Every structure is written in C-alpha cells, then in structure tokens.
Amino acid sequence: EIVMTQSPATLSVSPGERATLSCRASQSVNTNLAWYQQKPGQAPRLLIYGASTRATGIPARFSGSGSGTEFTLTISSLQSEDFAVYYCQQYNNWPPAFGQGTKLEIK
C-alpha cells in the first residue's frame, strides 16, 4: 500500500500571506492526488483533484501542483476561513490512502 506523508505537521502563517503545504507519496501516484480541507466538527471537503484541478466552487487562491511522488498545495493569500487541517489523498493505487494532515494555524 502507498503511504502518504505530509509536512509540516503544523504551519503557522499570518492572514494575507501565502501558505505552502507538502505531500509525498511512497511511490509514484502520477497526478492522481487530491487535497481536502477539514474544519473542526466537519467532514473533509474536496479542494483539488488530478493534483491541480480545483473542485467545484473552490476559490482560485487554492492551487495544487506536482506529479509522481511530490505534491504541493498553495494558498495564495490566506483568509480567516482557510485556517483548518489539510489532507492529501492518493487514488492511483488501490486502496485510496490519505496523509496524516497539516494543521494550518494563525500566526
């Protein structure tokens, strides 16, 4: 099974600044990589699929990049509602697997 590793575990950023989150796969997943946002007490929300395609209704400040084993989620100008936990998920191989998450907190 593919193991997804996210870094850092916690990221402190000020509102209005850029945040960069990383996700690494234990073997190539091509571009079959998704990102989710989860706020306390809520289910995860799909942000990005295909490594770089925003899901319906996701603001343009969210962007994804990467292929193979290295991926990045960038939030260009942080809004208050963006402080949450972010997960990556590979779906290139069965079973689908999630990373352990990066908590994005207010600096």
Next chain:
Amino acid sequence: QVQLQQSGPGLVKPSQTLSLTCAISGDSVSSNSAAWNWIRQSPSRGLEWLGRTYYRSKWYNDYALSVKSRITINPDTSKNQFSLQLNSVTPDDTAVYYCARNMGLFTFDIWGQGTMVTVSS
C-alpha cells in the same frame, strides 16, 4: 444538491456489531456513475477508507484488507440508502465514521455529517 444523512448508534459494546446507515438525497444508490463509501477517522489511524458499494449492471463491493473479514456494506434501493456493518468491534474501532460519494475518480466529493462511534462496555 446531493446530500448524505447518516444515522446510527454512537455507542457499541466490544465484540458486538457496529451498524450505520447513510440516506442519499439528490442522487441514487443505483447510479451507474457513483460509488458509495464508508471512511473513518481516528487519532491513531487518521482517515481510513473502509469500503464501498456500487452498481454497474450488477452490485459490486470493495473492502479494505484491514477490515475485510468483518465488514459488510449493503445498498437499500427501496430507501435509497446504504449501510455499514462492522462485526466483532474492539476499542480500536472507535472513530468518527463518514459516508461519502465518489464519481469516476476515487476521490470523495460529497460527505455525510459524520457519526462518532465509541466502542466501550
């Protein structure tokens, strides 16, 4: 829009069966393009996909190897819902359980609200 509404008990005794239901509105459990999943989340395991059911001229199921001997996911076409049964639970099965949809790609675009299930005597 598509919504998933979960129901089921929040407390299950060890060795008993965990049973949850996910009611679908705005889509069909018999859709030829959707699949209906159960995912759980705990501090120790993180987000863990458990399995799914889907219809492609006949019914199919996929289950994670970690729970394959204990899990059953069934569709109920009369009520447009699907269910999770997890047998012989232990405290390690304590988690928030989510139902979720995937369409084509194995990504999860619609989620239920989550059910916290505690396994304890």
